[in-house]
Amino acid sequence: MLAASTTRAVPRLAISVMPLENRLDVIRGLAVRAERLDYEAFLVPETWSYDAHALLAAIARETERITLGPAVVNTWSRSPGMIAMGAATLAALSRGRSLLGLGAGSSQLAEGLHDQVFEHPAERLRQTVIQVRALLRGERVPLTAAPAARPLKLNLPLDYEIPIWIAALGQQTIRLAGEHADGWLPFLVPLSTLPDRIQQLRDSAARHGRGPSAITIAPSVPVAVAEEPEDARRIAEWFVAFYVVSMGDIYRDQLAAAGFRDEVRAILDANSTPRAAIVPPSAQRLLDELTIHGTPDAVRGQFERWYNAGADTIGLLLAPQLTPAQLELTLDTFAPNQRDFRRAAA
Numbered sequence: 001m002l003a004a005s006t007t008r009a010v011p012r013l014a015i016s017v018m019p020l021e022n023r024l025d026v027i028r029g030l031a032v033r034a035e036r037l038d039y040e041a042f043l044v045p046e047t048w049s050y051d052a053h054a055l056l057a058a059i060a061r062e063t064e065r066i067t068l069g070p071a072v073v074n075t076w077s078r079s080p081g082m083i084a085m086g087a088a089t090l091a092a093l094s095r096g097r098s099l100l101g102l103g104a105g106s107s108q109l110a111e112g113l114h115d116q117v118f119e120h121p122a123e124r125l126r127q128t129v130i131q132v133r134a135l136l137r138g139e140r141v142p143l144t145a146a147p148a149a150r151p152l153k154l155n156l157p158l159d160y161e162i163p164i165w166i167a168a169l170g171q172q173t174i175r176l177a178g179e180h181a182d183g184w185l186p187f188l189v190p191l192s193t194l195p196d197r198i199q200q201l202r203d204s205a206a207r208h209g210r211g212p213s214a215i216t217i218a219p220s221v222p223v224a225v226a227e228e229p230e231d232a233r234r235i236a237e238w239f240v241a242f243y244v245v246s247m248g249d250i251y252r253d254q255l256a257a258a259g260f261r262d263e264v265r266a267i268l269d270a271n272s273t274p275r276a277a278i279v280p281p282s283a284q285r286l287l288d289e290l291t292i293h294g295t296p297d298a299v300r301g302q303f304e305r306w307y308n309a310g311a312d313t314i315g316l317l318l319a320p321q322l323t324p325a326q327l328e329l330t331l332d333t334f335a336p337n338q339r340d341f342r343r344a345a346a
Contacts, residue, residue, distance in 0.1 A: 012313055013336055014041035016071060016220055020320035022049045030318070030327065031059045035066040038337035043071035043101065043220075043315060048113050053086035060094040067097045071185055071220070071315070072167045074105030075124050076116040080131035081141065081152075088136060088156050096160035100136075101185055102129060103167035106250055122172040129164060129180045136162050165218060169254050171200065178204025183216035185315070188243055188251050190289040193258045194219065194309040218313035219306060224293035225330045235319050236293035238277040240286065245271045260286050292316075296333040303334075 015034040017027055027050075031042040042059070046052035052070035060068055068090065073083055087100040104121035111118050131141050138158050140151040165183030168174045177184045178201045189197060202212045224235035243251045244267045252264050263283035270278040279287045287293075292302045306314050316334060318327065332338070 013039055013334065014043055014067075014218070014313055014315040015039050015331065016043040016315045016317045017045070018222075018317055018320055019045050019047040019049060021318070022320075024050070024055075026327070027055065028059055028062060030331070031066065031068075032062055033328075033331055035063045037331055037335035039066065039331075040336070041067040041069065041099075041313070041315075043069050046070050046073050046077065047109060053090050056090055056098070057093050060090065060098075063094075065097065067099060068094055069099035069101055069165070071101035071165065072103035073101060074103055074109055075121070075128040076105050076110035076114045076118070080128045081135065083128065084132045084135035084154060085156075087132070087162050088154060088158060091160040091162050092156070098160075099163045099165055099183070100132070101165045101167060101183075102132070103185070104173060106248060108248055122170070122176060125166070125173060126176050126180070129166065129176070133164060133180070136164075163216075165216070169250070174200050175204040177201055177215065178206075178210070179208045181215055183218050183313075185218050185220060187220045187317075188255065188290055189219060190255065190258050190260060190286065191305060191309055192289060194306075194311070198310040216312045217310055218315055219311050220315040220317050221306065222291045222293075222319070223299070223316045223330060223334075224291060224319065225296055225299055225333050226326070227295060227329075229294055229298070232293045232295065232299075233287075234277070235322075236287055236291040237279040239317075239319060240279050240283075240290055241267055241271050241277045244268065255286065260289075296329065299333060 015030060017030065021027060027044065034042050044052050044055060052073060056068045056070065090098045102125065104125040107118035110116045127144060135141050135154050136158065138153060140153045143149055143151050163182035165185050166173065166177040166181040167185040167187060168177045169186065169189065174197060184201055186197060198217055201215060205212065205214055222236065222239040224232045224239070226232040226235065244264055256264050263286040266280050266283045270276065270280045292299050303314065318330060
């Protein structure tokens with residue numbers, strides 16, 4: 001459940017922008033258009049650009065129905081108290097149509113921007129989730145660093161339930177999501193490995209007395225749509241090459257451990273020149289497992305693979321700096337009000 005209302009459906013198709021998209025007018029326009037086309041959620045990351053809660057608060061004034069959420073806020077950028085305050089404020093301004101995405105972040109983000117030592121990220125994420133959840137329930141925060149202090153609670157009317165979605169890739173954080181999350185936000189998880197990850201998540205949930213329907217499975221999937229297949233492939237190649245080559249070890253290590261070591265090596269070798277953005281033919285399998293790409297007619301048929309693998313929601317992750325025509329084509333291709341791409345409810 002995304003909010004207090006039990007009549008609001010869990011979102012099945014969402015639009016998301018990636019960190020390198022920093023055109024404020026484009027982001028706001030995407031949210032408005034996504035609502036007009038009946039997408040059910042609009043998600044923005046918080047990395048080294050805009051404050052996600054402030055941006056979504058502005059978008060809440062321009063929209064009426066669409067669910068809004070940061071996906072994700074990392075645990076190094078602010079205290080659990082500030083995270084809870086931001087989430088509660090967004091819920092109030094949007095009248096309950098919000099969620100909160102949390103993640104452990106990366107060493108580059110924690111240390112290079114927030115000047116925080118990146119250590120024990122899974123434990124930090126666990127503690128943050130516990131404290132934020134307590135505050136959003138109207139409880140006093142369970143203190144750990146200053147246990148002798150008088151614990152406070154939010155001085156706000158908490159009229160809405162705010163789902164907490166956790167971005168998790170490793171076994172520790174997937175177990176954490178099974179224990180505490182309302183939703184799981186996997187990113188760059190190969191499609192063929194998604195069912196096993198979901199089973200890990202549900203095994204953890206079961207150990208804590210939670211049923212399989214307690215957690216929304218919401219993979220974020222890079223999407224590339226163009227009238228010509230070669231143009232769509234170039235966008236998809238950029239996505240995969242960027243995250244494998246330019247984002248440190250986190251994604252390449254996860255992909256290698258998932259059985260794609262040769263493909264990762266091939267991508268690294270092919271991108272020795274800066275900004276090459278090449279996925280060679282030997283790594284085609286990885287490109288197909290990580291992205292949805294092709295012409296409008298071709299990509300529409302790719303959704304069922306993700307739903308069949310266990311996804312409840314698909315977050316369409318848009319490449320940065322697309323032209324207005326490219327953005328319009330992508331949103332219109334998958335528009336829920338034009339055609340139902342969602343599997344029937346179980």
